[in-house]
Amino acid sequence: MGVTKTDTYTDQTLTVASIFKALGHPARIAILEFLAKQTTCICGEIVAELPLSQASISRHLVELKAAGLIKGTISGTSVCYCINETHFPLINTFIQQLQTPINTSCCS
Amino acid sequence: MGVTKTDTYTDQTLTVASIFKALGHPARIAILEFLAKQTTCICGEIVAELPLSQASISRHLVELKAAGLIKGTISGTSVCYCINETHFPLINTFIQQLQTPINTSCCS
DNA sequence: ATAATTTATCGTAATATTGCGATATAGTTA
DNA sequence: TAACTATATCGCAATATTACGATAAATTAT
Numbered sequence: 001m002g003v004t005k006t007d008t009y010t011d012q013t014l015t016v017a018s019i020f021k022a023l024g025h026p027a028r029i030a031i032l033e034f035l036a037k038q039t040t041c042i043c044g045e046i047v048a049e050l051p052l053s054q055a056s057i058s059r060h061l062v063e064l065k066a067a068g069l070i071k072g073t074i075s076g077t078s079v080c081y082c083i084n085e086t087h088f089p090l091i092n093t094f095i096q097q098l099q100t101p102i103n104t105s106c107c108s
Numbered sequence: 109m110g111v112t113k114t115d116t117y118t119d120q121t122l123t124v125a126s127i128f129k130a131l132g133h134p135a136r137i138a139i140l141e142f143l144a145k146q147t148t149c150i151c152g153e154i155v156a157e158l159p160l161s162q163a164s165i166s167r168h169l170v171e172l173k174a175a176g177l178i179k180g181t182i183s184g185t186s187v188c189y190c191i192n193e194t195h196f197p198l199i200n201t202f203i204q205q206l207q208t209p210i211n212t213s214c215c216s
Numbered sequence: 217a218t219a220a221t222t223t224a225t226c227g228t229a230a231t232a233t234t235g236c237g238a239t240a241t242a243g244t245t246a
Numbered sequence: 247t248a249a250c251t252a253t254a255t256c257g258c259a260a261t262a263t264t265a266c267g268a269t270a271a272a273t274t275a276t
Contacts, residue, residue, distance in 0.1 A: 008159040009134040009135075009137075009138055013134050013137050013138050013141065014134050016131075016137050017131070017132055017133055017134040017136070017137045018132075020128045020129075020131035020132040020137070021128075021129075021131075021132030021133070022132075023124075023125070023128035023129075023131075023132070024125055024126075024128040024129030024130075024131070024132040025125055025129070025263090025264085026117040026121050026122050026125040027117075027264090028125070029117075029121050029124050029125045029128070029202075030117055030121050032206055033121065033205070033206075035206075036205055036206045036208055037208075042222095043222075043223065044221095044222065044223085047223095050116075051116040052264095052265075052266090053265070053266055053267080054222090054223075054224095054266095055223095055224085055225080055226095055265075055266060055267075055268090056264075056265050056266070057223095058223060058224055058225080059224090059225090059263095059264080059265085060264095061223095061224095062224080062225095074223095074272090074273090076221095076222085076273065076274070077220095077221055077222045077223075077272070077273045077274060078221085078222055078223075078273095079222080079223065079224095083206050083207075085206070085207060088203055088206070088207065091199075091203055092200070092203065094137075095196055095199055095200065097141070097144055098140055098141075098143075098144045098191050098193070098196070099191075099193060099196065100144055100145075133233090133234085135234090150252090151252075151253065152251095152252065152253085155252095155253095160234095160235075160236090161235070161236055161237080162236095162252085162253075162254090163235075163236060163237075163238090163253095163254080163255080163256095164234075164235050164236070165253095166253065166254055166255080167233095167234080167235085167254090167255090168234095169253095169254095170254080170255095182242090182243090182253095184243065184244070184251095184252085185242070185243045185244060185250095185251055185252045185253075186243095186251085186252055186253075187252080187253065187254095
């Protein structure tokens with residue numbers, strides 16, 4: 001069905017999944033990598049860097065923004081996008097929680 | 109098109125994106141959370157815990173396994189699934205790399 | 217005001233994902 | 247061997263995602 005039973009998961013689970021989902025596309029990873037290594041962050045430069053159309057880049061930026069992974073600041077006709085670190089602790093905590101050594105004896 | 113231009117991204121970018129993609133569904137997050145808090149890890153218990161059919165759970169387990177996030181060990185007729193921490197450093201490194209404070213002056 | 221520039225949105229087409237019932241497969245037990 | 251149990255796979259239908267060209271919207275420059 002392509003539909004997800006969102007009612008039956010905890011808010012925490014849904015939030016974590018939605019953040020990872022936004023990170024689950026190479027174009028969006030490439031955008032974040034680009035933003036991290038650049039001193040500027042104008043939308044047009046991302047379009048020039050990635051192998052996608054301006055429309056497609058814009059859609060990916062919307063998704064990253066909706067997930068809270070970037071924030072955009074209008075500056076004249078262009079928009080400056082930057083990484084939003086807000087959810088990073090959530091990601092780190094989730095990964096750490098998976099590392100509890102309860103099951104070490106199980107699949108050895 | 110729903111198709112991704114995989115040729116034009118680096119292997120590193122594609123790998124990171126595929127790991128996050130596997131994490132980008134609440135059922136798979138719930139499976140990992142379950143595996144982390146249980147002392148046992150039998151497939152059937154996951155089916156009993158989550159609001160999905162056995163077939164759907166199995167598909168999600170295949171995806172998690174393909175992404176290298178779990179490993180399965182056959183034990184009789186049942187299968188014991190455990191978290192595979194192999195890729196966790198990659199995730200942590202990626203998140204850390206996004207935290208370089210180059211753009212701090214940009215979107216304030 | 218008009219033109220130019222930059223980004224966002226719309227419409228459409230193609231592919232991917234998700235879910236389930238049904239069935240197949242593999243191992244266990246009687 | 248035959249029945250049983252547990253998991254995987256198939257086939258299908260519905261929804262989601264992705265990409266692009268075209269166009270709209272917003273700001274700046276002439």
